[in-house]
Amino acid sequence: MEATEISPTMSHVSDVNELKRIASQVRRDILRMVHAVNSGHPGGSLGCTDFFVSMYFNIMKHDPKAFNMTAKGEDAFFLSNGHISPVWYSTLAHSGYFPVTELNTFRKLNSRLQGHPATEEGLPGIRIASGSLGQGLSVACGMAQAKIIDKDENTVYTLHGDGELQEGQIWEAAMYAAHYKLDNLIATVDCNGRQIDGDLEDVMSLGDLGAKWKAFGWTVLEMNGHDYDQILSTMAKAKSLRGQGKPIVILMTTEMGEGVDFMVGSHKWHGVAPNDEQLASALSQIKETLGDYPA
Amino acid sequence: MFDLTVSPEKKDTRSGFGQGLAELGDSNPNVVALCADLIGSLKMNAFQKAHPKRFFQVGIAEANMMGVAAGLATAGKIPFTGTFANFSTGRVYDQIRQSIAYSDKNVKICASHAGLTLGEDGATHQILEDIGMMKMLPNMTVIVPCDYNQTRLATLALADHHGPAYLRFGRPSWAIFTPAEDNFVIGKAQMLKPGADVSIFATGHLVWKSIQAAQALMEKGIDAEVINIHTIKPLDVKAILDSARKTGCVVTAEEHQRNGGLGDSVAQVLAMHLPTPMEMVAVDDQFGESGTPAQLMTKYGIDTEDVIAASERAVARK
Numbered sequence: 001m002e003a004t005e006i007s008p009t010m011s012h013v014s015d016v017n018e019l020k021r022i023a024s025q026v027r028r029d030i031l032r033m034v035h036a037v038n039s040g041h042p043g044g045s046l047g048c049t050d051f052f053v054s055m056y057f058n059i060m061k062h063d064p065k066a067f068n069m070t071a072k073g074e075d076a077f078f079l080s081n082g083h084i085s086p087v088w089y090s091t092l093a094h095s096g097y098f099p100v101t102e103l104n105t106f107r108k109l110n111s112r113l114q115g116h117p118a119t120e121e122g123l124p125g126i127r128i129a130s131g132s133l134g135q136g137l138s139v140a141c142g143m144a145q146a147k148i149i150d151k152d153e154n155t156v157y158t159l160h161g162d163g164e165l166q167e168g169q170i171w172e173a174a175m176y177a178a179h180y181k182l183d184n185l186i187a188t189v190d191c192n193g194r195q196i197d198g199d200l201e202d203v204m205s206l207g208d209l210g211a212k213w214k215a216f217g218w219t220v221l222e223m224n225g226h227d228y229d230q231i232l233s234t235m236a237k238a239k240s241l242r243g244q245g246k247p248i249v250i251l252m253t254t255e256m257g258e259g260v261d262f263m264v265g266s267h268k269w270h271g272v273a274p275n276d277e278q279l280a281s282a283l284s285q286i287k288e289t290l291g292d293y294p295a
Numbered sequence: 296m297f298d299l300t301v302s303p304e305k306k307d308t309r310s311g312f313g314q315g316l317a318e319l320g321d322s323n324p325n326v327v328a329l330c331a332d333l334i335g336s337l338k339m340n341a342f343q344k345a346h347p348k349r350f351f352q353v354g355i356a357e358a359n360m361m362g363v364a365a366g367l368a369t370a371g372k373i374p375f376t377g378t379f380a381n382f383s384t385g386r387v388y389d390q391i392r393q394s395i396a397y398s399d400k401n402v403k404i405c406a407s408h409a410g411l412t413l414g415e416d417g418a419t420h421q422i423l424e425d426i427g428m429m430k431m432l433p434n435m436t437v438i439v440p441c442d443y444n445q446t447r448l449a450t451l452a453l454a455d456h457h458g459p460a461y462l463r464f465g466r467p468s469w470a471i472f473t474p475a476e477d478n479f480v481i482g483k484a485q486m487l488k489p490g491a492d493v494s495i496f497a498t499g500h501l502v503w504k505s506i507q508a509a510q511a512l513m514e515k516g517i518d519a520e521v522i523n524i525h526t527i528k529p530l531d532v533k534a535i536l537d538s539a540r541k542t543g544c545v546v547t548a549e550e551h552q553r554n555g556g557l558g559d560s561v562a563q564v565l566a567m568h569l570p571t572p573m574e575m576v577a578v579d580d581q582f583g584e585s586g587t588p589a590q591l592m593t594k595y596g597i598d599t600e601d602v603i604a605a606s607e608r609a610v611a612r613k
Contacts, residue, residue: 070371078366119398127369129398132389138359139394142366142374149327149348149372169390172359180351 011064011095013057016228022094023053025290027259029090029103031282032292034273037107040115043269044161045087047192047225047254051159052091054231061154064096067124075154076143078128080136081161081190082116083271089113092125094290103293134167136160137187141177144185144247155239158187163195166204171216177247178217185247186238187218190225192256194267213249225254259286299487299506302471306443308464308500309407313338314443315450316375316405320346323454327367330377331357336466337377337407357382361390361402368400373454376402380409380463381422388428395459396432403453404429405462410550411583411591412467412500418582421591427555429461430528436460436481437527439549439557441502442471445525448479456481463499465550467588470503473523482526484534490520493606494538494545498524498557501548501576501597508548508602519606527557532564539565544609545573548602550592553577572612574605 013019026049034040056062060075068074079088086106093100098112105111112123116131128139136158144156164170177185189209193200200206210220219241223234231252238248256270257263260282263274274282319326320342327349328342334352343350353360357378364374376383383406384391395402406425413421430437436458440446446464453460473485487502488509497505502523509519520538524531539545545565547558558575565571578595592598 069369071369072371128365128400129393132393135358135362135390135394138362138390139366139369141359142363142368143370144366145351145363146367146370146372150370169358169362172354172356173362175356176353176359176363179354 011057019053019057019228021289022057023049024287026053026087026090026094027286028283028288028292030086031260031274031279032295033086033090033103033106035279036104036295038273039107040086040273041083041271042086042273043194043256043263043267044081044084044190044192046258046260046263047256048084048159048190049087049258050226050228051188051231051252052087054228054235055157056091056095058232059235060157064125067097069127071127071143071154072150072152073154076127076156078136078140078143078156078158079117079130080158081133081164082130085113085115085117088117097125098123100293104295133161133164134169137170137173138176140185140187141173141182144177144182145180147184156185160187160189161195162189162191162193162206162209163200163203165189165206165209174213174216174218181245182247183242183245186250187247188250188252190254191251192254194256194270196267196270198267210251217246219244219246219248221248221250223250223252225252226258261285299472300474305468305470307466307468308440308443308446309336309466310338311440311443311446312405312407312450312462312464313341315447317341317345319451319454320349323373325371325373326375326454327351327372328375328377329353329360329364331355331360331382333378336379337405339377357387358390361387362394364402365394365398365400368402374402375405377405377407379420380406380425381420384425384428384461385422392432396434399434400459401457403460403462405450407464408466409463410465410500411578411595411597412465412550412588414466414588414591415585417585421583423550423552423578423583424555425463426527426551426557430555430560434459435528438481438525439463439499439527440525441499441523442469442473444471444475444477445473445479448477449525452479452481465500469500472503472506482529482531484531485523485525487523488519488521490518490542492518492542493609494520494522494542495548495602495606496522496524496535496545496557496561497548498527500550501602504597504599505548505602507599508606511599511603512606517606517610524557527560530560530564535561535564536569539569539571543571543613545571546576546602546605546609547573548576548597550597551577553579572609574609576601576605
C-alpha cells in the first residue's frame with residue numbers, strides 16, 4: 001500500500017471509528033520510525049496516540065496547510081515532554097503539516113524531524129523546542145497571556161508526562177497560570193505511572209496529583225486516554241469551563257506502549273527501539289490503515 | 296576630556312534601561328515586560344504604571360519567567376525580562392538555551408546588578424560569568440552598554456532587533472559621557488578616543504575607567520586609543536583589527552571573569568587574524584566578596600590603575 005497524502009477535508013474527523021483507523025496508522029509509524037534509527041521513545045508515543053489523533057483530527061482549531069507560528073486566530077498546542085516526538089510527527093504529517101514521506105528522515109542527519117522537537121529546521125507545526133523537561137507549561141502560559149492581550153478567543157493546549165511534573169518549573173508555571181486566571185489554558189498530563197528508571201511511585205512519588213493541582217488553583221478533570229468518547233467529551237468539557245477564571249488540567253490515564261502486547265504497561269520501552277523481530281511482531285498486531293510511509 | 300562631553304550628573308545604567316523601556320511602552324504596542332520581584336531595582340516602575348496590561352509580575356520564579364517570555368514572543372510580542380544578572384543567566388541557563396536561544400525567540404533578557412559593582416551583597420549576587428554563558432549560545436546577541444545614555448539607547452534598539460538578546464547593566468551611579476541622542480548600532484564598536492600607541496577595548500563600567508586611564512597615559516607619553524565594545528556578540532571584528540593594526544598592541548577591560556569575557560573574544564580574533572601583544576584587565580578566576588564598588592574594583596584588579604599598568608605592559612611588549 002502506498003503512503004497517501006491526507007486531504008484537508010480529513011482535518012476534522014467526527015467519527016470515532018475513523019479516528020481509531022488513523023491512530024492505528026500512527027502507531028505503526030511510531031514503531032517503524034524508532035526501529036529505522038534504532039533510537040527514540042516508543043512507549044510514551046504509543047500511550048499518547050489516541051490523545052494526539054483526537055486533538056489534531058477533532059478537537060483543535062488549526063490549519064495544517066498554512067502553519068502560523070504565532071497561532072493568531074487558532075488553537076495552539078505545546079508538547080512539553082518532547083521525547084514522544086514520534087507520535088507528534090506522525091500526527092502532524094497525517095493531518096497535513098508536511099509530507100508523510102518525510103517521516104523516514106526521523107533522527108537522521110539533515111532532517112527537520114529532530115530527535116526532540118525543534119524550530120531550528122522550520123518543521124511546520126512546531127512552535128518551540130522541547131526535550132529538556134518542565135519548560136512547556138511556562139511557554140504555554142506566555143501564549144495564553146498573549147491571546148488575552150490580543151482578545152483572541154482560541155485555546156492553548158499542552159501535554160506533559162507525569163514524570164515531568166517532578167521538575168520545579170512546572171509548579172512555578174502552575175502558580176502563574178492560576179494567578180493570572182488563564183482559563184484559556186488546558187494542560188493534559190499523561191499519567192502512565194512510568195519513567196526511565198522505573199515506576200514513578202518508586203522513583204519519586206507525586207503524591208495526590210489531583211489535590212496538588214487543585215491546591216495550586218486549577219480545575220482538575222480526569223479521563224482514560226484510550227477511550228475516545230471520554231477524550232472527546234472531557235476535552236469539550238474543559239473548553240466549556242472558559243470564563244471561570246481558572247486554568248484546567250486533565251489527568252489522563254494511559255498505558256505506556258499501548259497497542260503492542262509485549263510493550264504495554266512497562267517502563268522498559270520508554271526509550272528503547274524494537275529490533276527486527278520485535279518490530280515484525282508489533283506490526284502484526286496493528287493494522288495498516290492509511291498506508292505505511294516508504295522506508 | 297578629549298572631545299567627550301561628560302555630564303556633571305551621574306546615573307546608574309539600570310535607570311537608562313528603565314527610561315528606555317518606558318519609552319518603548321509608549322511607542323511600540325508589541326513590547327511587553329516581565330519582572331521577577333525586582334521592579335524597583337530594575338527601574339521598571341514607569342512601564343508597569345503606564346502599561347499594566349502589558350506588564351507581568353512573575354514572582355520569584357525566574358525559570359518560569361523565561362518560559363512565559365518565550366511563549367509571548369512566539370505569539371508575536373516583544374518581551375523584556377528583568378531581574379538581576381545572576382538570576383537572568385546562571386539560574387535559568389537551560390530555559391534560555393532551549394526555549395529562547397535554540398528556538399530563536401525574540402526575547403530581550405535585561406540584567407541588572409552585574410559584576411562586582413553590585414557591592415555589599417557579595418559574591419552570591421556578583422555574577423562575573425554571565426557574558427561568557429550568554430555569548431556561547433548560538434543566536435544570542437550580547438550587549439553591555441557603558442553609561443546611562445547608552446543603556447537607554449541600547450534598550451530602544453533592541454525592540455527593533457529581531458532575535459534573542461542579553462542586555463547587561465549595573466547598579467552604581469556612573470559617569471555619563473556618551474550623547475543622549477546617538478545612532479546606537481548593535482554590533483558596531485564605538486570610537487571614543489583615537490590614539491596611536493595602544494588599543495584599549497573596554498565594555499560596560501570599564502569604559503569610563505579606560506577613558507580615565509587614557510588621560511593618565513597621555514601624561515606618561517602614551518597615546519591610547521579607547522574603543523567601546525558595547526556589543527560583545529556579534530563582535531565588531533573589523534574595528535578590532537583596524538585598531539590593533541594601527542597601534543600594535545591591545546588591552547581589554549571588563550567587569551567579568553577573564554575566562555569567557557570580552558578579552559577572550561578579542562584574543563580569539565587576534566590569534567586567528569593578527570597575532571598582537573595583548574593584556575587583559577578582568578577578574579582572574581575568583582569570586583568577589585562584600586565591599587564598596589570602589590574597594591572591590593581595586594582589590595580584584597579592574598580599576599583605572601590596572602588599565603594603566605596593563606597598557607604600559609602591552610606597549611613594552613611591542
